Amino acid sequence: MIAYALSSCKDQLNALPSQEKVDGNVVVDQKSAEVALNGVYYQFAEAGTYRSVPSTKTADGHEVTQAHLAGLVEDPNGNKNYFKNNLITPNSFVATSIWAPAYNLVNTANSVITAVTDLPTSKITESRRKSIIAEAKFMRAYGHARLLWYYAEYKDPDSKYGVFLHTKPINTDNMAGARGRVKDAYDFILADIDEAIQNAPTSFANITVTSWTAKALKARVLINRGAAGDYNNVITLTDDIIKNSPYTLETNLKDIFLSKGLSSNEVMLGTVPYAGQVNKRDNYLYFGTPPIVATSTLKTLLENDPRVSWLLKNNQNYIGIAKYLGSQVEVGYMFRLTEVYLMQAEAITRNNGNLSTAKTLLKTVMQKAGISDFSIVENANTADNLMMEIYKETCKNLLCEDGQEWQALLRFPLSTIQTLRPSIKSKNQFILPIPSGEFLLNPSIGEQNPGYTK
Secondary structure, three states, rough: HHHHHHHHOOOHHHOOOOEEEEEEEEOOOOHHHHHHHHHHHHOOOOOOEOOEEEEOOOHOOOHHHHHHHHEEOOOOOOHHHHHHHOOOOOOHHHHHHOOOHHHHHHHHHHHHHHHHHHHHHHOHHHHHHHHHHHHHHHHHHHHHHHHHHOOOOOOOOOOOOOOOOOOOOOOOOOOOOOOOOOOHEEEEEHHHHHHHHHHHHOOOOOOOOOHHHHHHHHHHHHHHHOOOOHHHHHHHHHHHHHEEEEEOOOOHHHHHHHHHHOOOOEEEEEOOOOOOHHHHHHHHOOOEEOOOOEOHHHHHOOOOOOOHHHHEEEOOEEEEHHHHHOOOOOOEEEEEHHHHHHHHHHHHHHHOOHHHHHHHHHHHHHHHHHOOOOOHHHHOOOOHHHHHHHHHHHHHHHHOOHHHHHHHHHHHOOOOOOOOOOOOOHHHHHHHOOOOOHHHHHHHHHHOOOOOOO
């Protein structure tokens, strides 16, 4: 984190679309606080440059990497066997593609939280102070959660392989330190999310945080933790969103990606691209050749599925991913209402709840994707069988969307994971190695993750 965050904390971390520099010292009133918060959203979208053009760059660390890990896409030329074999090294780009942006986001959010907290009451209304801090704490929680899921033994709350939490802006006094227990990370993340639920705006928005989005993030955290009571809480949170939020499922799933983008009422939180950027398009179709192609696993999943006509496309004899190749190609989708439905169906099933209720939720999202034959779902009369159908729909519906296909895979027992993804030989492969450069700049961080060398 230090190698990638501290070196740019005065420049890149707080760069806004205008490229002005923003840190706590320039937050002097409510207007400047709003500008600084905008900088947090651009870190969330991983704003930078691509081919010398200002661009948001979420495709690598939020979409493609996870689909690779889950075994749904692969390099057409076989050049990325570290993905195919789930063997990532501490020196690889993959090890940093999630690590660096997550800590950058955390640090930018901390700058805003600290600065806005310290603003005199004469310079900002208390209601907006609370909501800005809530939005920033959502982003801090989101960044820490990604670090927890990808670099920590998040399935074991007592594990010492947790997260180096940052609660203040990075400076020379706090830039080094040890990672804490997994439980400490969960406690801190959930406290931030709870404040976002309490104080974030409730009105409809899909490019800024709302209390509804915070509830969806909390459900995502809890379903991945899976501790006692977590599934009940996921059911309560998702039921509230489905019944009471302003978001609604899109009538035709493909319209979100191919035409509507952020105008869809199903999108709970998305990222706005810069004009003229081609970063995402190049991740899926680089000068006419797909950089990633569907694996046999994905092709099998989509057999006789009507969405195959727009999810996959034959380009130069390669079966590429066509999901993002419409007019809204550069838009990123971090939270969609479909995920909320699927999380509730999964939580009910894992909690020994009513399978008919879970089936109804599953069939609802499948119908929006063009499915009319639900016989497989209807015949899934055990929790294990229904869980598999929910997982399959998660892979198809949320393919290349903020890592949900990878996280859903890891919620199975190891024996099931190995059946679905034979390259995973050990639970050590559930998480990535800490980047090697981190140990040089922060020797205090502790040990490398099990199964990896420094």
